[in-house]
Amino acid sequence: MSSIKHMVTFSLHSGKNNPETEAFLQISREELAAIPGVEQFEVFRQVSAKNEFDYGFSMVFADQSAYDAYNNHPVHIKYVEERWNTKVSRFQEIDLVVHQ
Numbered sequence: 001m002s003s004i005k006h007m008v009t010f011s012l013h014s015g016k017n018n019p020e021t022e023a024f025l026q027i028s029r030e031e032l033a034a035i036p037g038v039e040q041f042e043v044f045r046q047v048s049a050k051n052e053f054d055y056g057f058s059m060v061f062a063d064q065s066a067y068d069a070y071n072n073h074p075v076h077i078k079y080v081e082e083r084w085n086t087k088v089s090r091f092q093e094i095d096l097v098v099h100q
Helices: 018-031 064-072 074-088
Strands: 004-012 037-045 055-061 089-095
Touching: 004 064, 018 037, 018 055, 018 074, 055 064, 055 074, 064 074, 074 089
Parallel strands: none
Antiparallel strands: 004 055, 004 089, 037 055
């Protein structure tokens, strides 16, 4: 199996382009990118009028076991409970592998 590209697009209760939102994005980058197995962590700002979400995260995992380890890592679990579930108003998640 090839690597997994995990992406999530989302909007925040705090809206766009303000100090609270910038703090959320920075803390997310620091905490999530440091979890073992996370590769190529990126933060995006949405620019398409065709998408209803404001921001996005993208990361790559070498394989399913690396992705599972990330999902079950204590830092990720705490992040979801304390940050994601309280700050994110809506989101869509997608996981992709290269089509062969």
